[in-house]
Amino acid sequence: MFKALLKKQLLELKEVYTPRNRKSKKKTGTKGFVILFAILTVSVSFSFVGMGFLFADAFLPLGLDWVYFMMMSAIALIVSIVGSVFSAYSILYNAKDNEFLMAMPIPPATILSVRLIAVFLSGFLFECMALVPAIIVYAIRAGIKWYLPLQVIDLVWIGLLALVLTSLLGYLVGLVVAHARHKSLTTIVVSLVLLALYYFIYFRLNSFLQAIATNAALIGESVSGKAKPIMWLSQAFTGNLWGFLLLMVTSVVLMGLTVLLLSRHFGKIAFTNKGVKKTAYVARPLHQKGVASALVRREFVRFFQTPAYVLNCGLGIIISLALCVYAVVRFNFLKSGLESVLAALPPEWKDLLAFVPALGAGFMGSMNVITAPSISLEGNSLWLLKSMPVTSAQVFSAKQALHLYLNLPPVILTTALVSALMGLTVWEGIINVVYGMSLVGFTSAMGLYMGLKKPLLDWTNEAVPIKQSASVAITMFGAWAIVIAEAVAAYLLRNSINLIPYLFILPLGLCAVLNRHLYTRGDREFRDL
Amino acid sequence: MLNISHLTKIYGSVKAVDDLSLRIRPGVIYGFIGHNGAGKTTTLKSCAGILNFEEGDIEIAGVSIKKDPLYCKRNTAFLPDNPDIYGFMTGIQFLNFIADIYSIDAKTRQERIDKYSEMFELRDSLGQSVSAYSHGMKQKLALISVLIREPKLVMMDEPFVGLDPIASHLLKQLMREICDKGGAIFFSTHVLEVAQKLCDEVAIIRKGKLVKCGSMEEIAGDAGLESVFLEMEGETQNV
Structure with missing residues (x-):
């Protein structure tokens, strides 16, 4: 069942990126689109290379490799959430085939899990744009280490953490919109508030980054002293096998809990119509237009x-x-x-x-x-x-x-x-x-x-x-x-x-x-x- | 009113409609019967100017749809089996939009919207977004949008699907009224009892080809339309 649903979701995704010519029913322009997409992804990734070097030069000489990855992972999380949060709500709760699928003997958790994979894929792409350059910059500055394969696998665990946050935000948006009277206006306002918040952080990012770079040692000391779990999680990128296991277990468990929470409320959010005010129509004069x-x-x-x-x-x-x-x-x-x-x-x-x-x-x-x-x-x-x-x-x-x-x-x-x-x-x-x-x-x-x-x-x-x-x-x-x-x-x-x-x-x-x-x-x- | 001559519509290598010719006179309710995938919807959509076709011609009131599609569309109305209408509009916005497109003056549109929305018990819901409508309500709204235009020819694909019994009954009455005023109705259905009671003439289509057409008496005879249809289907399958 899961496999069939996943196939449907991936087919849907494939159709989006490779539209058919409706007359000949043939796929058109796939190669060109893939090339264009690759160029864009690589160009955006380059902007994170500079950030990577700034942090690497601040943290690596102090032996604080894990702080470097903590900072870059945090940035990747933000990029991934901002990049996919707006589509999370619509993919999870607004799909046209929700009713069709819910009428079948499929548990809501399965429908949700498949939809989450679609959100994960879009968030993962954004995450990789930031974290892959971070891994490359690390390899340049610190050399290629034996734990490079673990760093690559860590991308998936960070992706899952991003998915947890994205889907919870999507869930909150869903709750607000489901109970709102003016759904379109509410969605626009909620999204603009989130966006304003993002730009607020973005415009202060440069001074924030500089402050981090100049206070590198202090940050490392503070985190290792007061927030040890964050240090252990970040060490997953620096060859600490316990850190790797902790990151894996944390992300998988949080993901499981999120699926459990969201699937309980899936039907309520996807089908609720509480916000629609059913008032009797009051006739107003109609005017003719051209x-x-x-x-x-x-x-x-x-x-x-x-x-x-x-x-x-x-x-x-x-x-x-x-x-x-x-x-x-x-x-x-x-x-x-x-x-x-x-x-x-x-x-x-x-x-x-x-x-x-x-x-x-x-x-x-x-x-x-x-x-x-x-x-x-x-x-x-x-x-x-x-x-x-x-x-x-x-x-x-x-x-x-x-x-x-x-x-x-x-x-x-x-x-x-x-x-x-x-x-x-x-x-x-x-x-x-x-x-x-x-x-x-x-x-x-x-x-x-x-x-x-x-x-x-x-x-x-x-x-x-x-x-x-x-x-x-x-x-x-x-x-x-x-x-x-x-x-x-x-x-x-x-x-x-x-x-x-x-x-x-x-x-x-x-x-x-x-x-x-x-x-x-x-x-x-x-x-x- | 509607003259279909040698209509052929091809999808890739499949002939959905194959050399189909029909003539629908004013004042006639014309039923179009066939199994699923026989080519009924393709024919109706071609007549409505939605689909292009490879061969043949379709004339509405003597005007070729290929030569003057706007004239033909101004004088006809099409109602699909599953009317996907604008979910971003309210019911009244949709009807007002349709009235603008068909240049119906403000006074007339107000009267007709009032008349038909009350008739189909949709008036109270006209202020709501179409996206909140049920399937039946959408069907009724689409139907009202057809009726306010007072077209000469109405083409409908399975018009009774989704309608409640009262609305179905009203629709049958309105179909007859349109014909009595000199208009014509061309509709597809799978409900053979309805077709037999309602239609003046009928055409049976199979795999894109016209199998039989004529007045209801000629086609159904004493045996009834259902028996004739099933017999024909059986014969075709045995061949």
Whole structure:
């Protein structure tokens, strides 16, 4: 039974990453996606290499190898939890086939265990991004030790500890949401609070790390004196077999207890509907709208009623607006700070930096890939659009309109504000705003194009097309690639500075090409879905 | 009203519908019968403009669905067997959205929504999210969204599945009313007793091919539709 369920879960995961061409039923673009994914994983891992060297140089000369692994494991735990906590709730409790599986003679613990494996896999990937570089850095600084295989196995035990914390957090989110009246709003607020907490820690991380590095000996002494179990657990990485066994037993026992706890409440959380207020409908006057505005309104309702959509594809908007508010409140402080930084730079850099607001806004905007999962989100209700007297062009326009309406104001505002803070001329400001807008246009077209090429309509959880679909990943990296290419081009053109403003032609040109495809051949492709 | 000529729909190497021709006149309730996987849903979805097809043509009120799909869709309505409708909307938001798409003015939509939601006892639930609806409630909401458009041709796939007895009875009455006003109904069903009582004409399909079609009297005769259908199935299996 467990094997069959696991197979189903893995098949579901496989379908997500290797979508089929719905017409030919063949897998498409698998290799490309795997390569892209590997590049991203390795690039993120590199950011932990520097952190590893900082700690290794602070702790290893003092013989505090276990403190080095304690710190790196703690960071890996945080990365793993933050990376997978948002999907934990939806994977565990919001899957479409929960009722189907619960109707079968399968114990809830088995269903839960299989779902936990899916959460574990996503968390494990994040954990490895931090801990594998830690092991490599250790090998570089301390040499390859006989216990290297044990360190690799320890990855699994740390992964299990991360899973325990992630699933407990997911359980808490589930409890809050299950009893909330406005489920979508509650989910968004709870997630934003967690995210704010994460950023609060993140922005203080650098000074925190420096403080740890300078007080290495003190930390080692303090932990070994007051929190011996943590020392023993950390020694699992430094060849202490008792430490290894303790870590293994701790993680397995905690995991078992977590499964026991969650499976007892699984049904309650997955099927409770206490929050839905059943009030009688009060009729209000209905107003007629045109087809185009009805379709746009539909996109808006979907966006704001789907927390995963807001949190994953609209986070950049929330951050941009928060930064704008901060910039307005602290305008003079930021302006004087930026002016002093700019004054210290060589003159040729100043011209080059005039391009920064647009690139920054473009980078932030590329996080908001609203159009990318849009077609996949139609899912099983796609028949409605296809049976309505609307053209695919009208459907595409509505999807792009949502993207543009939500993205253009923050991008224009951020770009204009940063331009003002940097003391740029009006003309430079206008160029920046236009450039930022062209990047938004490109992301909108690219997202829709990829959504059409790599649709994922047979999902069991709406978070899947939003978080794990190829269309979202490719669009996001594609937008980043454009921003990076533009930055490199601007640097290469630094001696012909007058040409730099014309760089916005690239995203605008690509946007035109993609839109041309969407509004011509895209019609047939949409009808074939 | 609906003219299907030599319709062929292929999935990969399998012919789901094979050279099917049917003609449905105004004022007629037309039943479509066949075993599971016979090609009923594919035919209905092709007529609704949801699926593209390789060969043949479908005309609605004399207009080819290939040439002017929007005209055809404006004049027809399709109700699938398992209506997956937008869970992110409330019932009233969904009906209002459908009314916008079909350009129904505010006064008319208000009257029709009131009439049909009260008829199907869904009015009190219109403010709730569709995701909180039961299967039957979703079926009723989808049905109301069809009725408020007052289409000339209604195509339904197993329309009675999930409906309570009162709603089923109402639906049968409404089907007849639509036809009396000059419209037509084309629906698939496995419930042969219902088909026999309700339909004016019937078509039987097997493995994508039309086996028999005609008026209910011609097809069912004295033996009854069930006997005829089972006999035909037996013959085909023996061959």
